Amino acid sequence: MxxxxxxxxxxxxxxxxxxxxxxxxxxxxxxGSIALKAAADQFDHDARRIDPSSQRRWNLGEQK
Structure with a gap:
């Protein structure tokens, strides 16, 4: 795998x-709303750290 x-x-x-x-x-x-938004921000932060170019692709609508 x-x-x-x-x-x-x-x-x-x-x-x-x-x-x-x-x-x-x-x-x-x-x-609850604030906590969920904070978790979402953390996921985005981690995504930027792992692959900085992913943010631009995601914003342009190239996600799957």
């Missing part, structure tokens, strides 16, 4: 961030 590439890993993290942001919009409390 092959390890995922840096690009694949960053894209997976960005997908997780997107999912957490969707959940944050539906959170029942302000605290």
């Amino acid at each position: 092959e390890s995922p590439t840096r690009n694949e890993t960053a894209n997976e993290l960005r997908e997780q961030a997107s999912s957490f942001r969707r959940l944050a919009r539906r959170a029942r409390t302000d605290g």
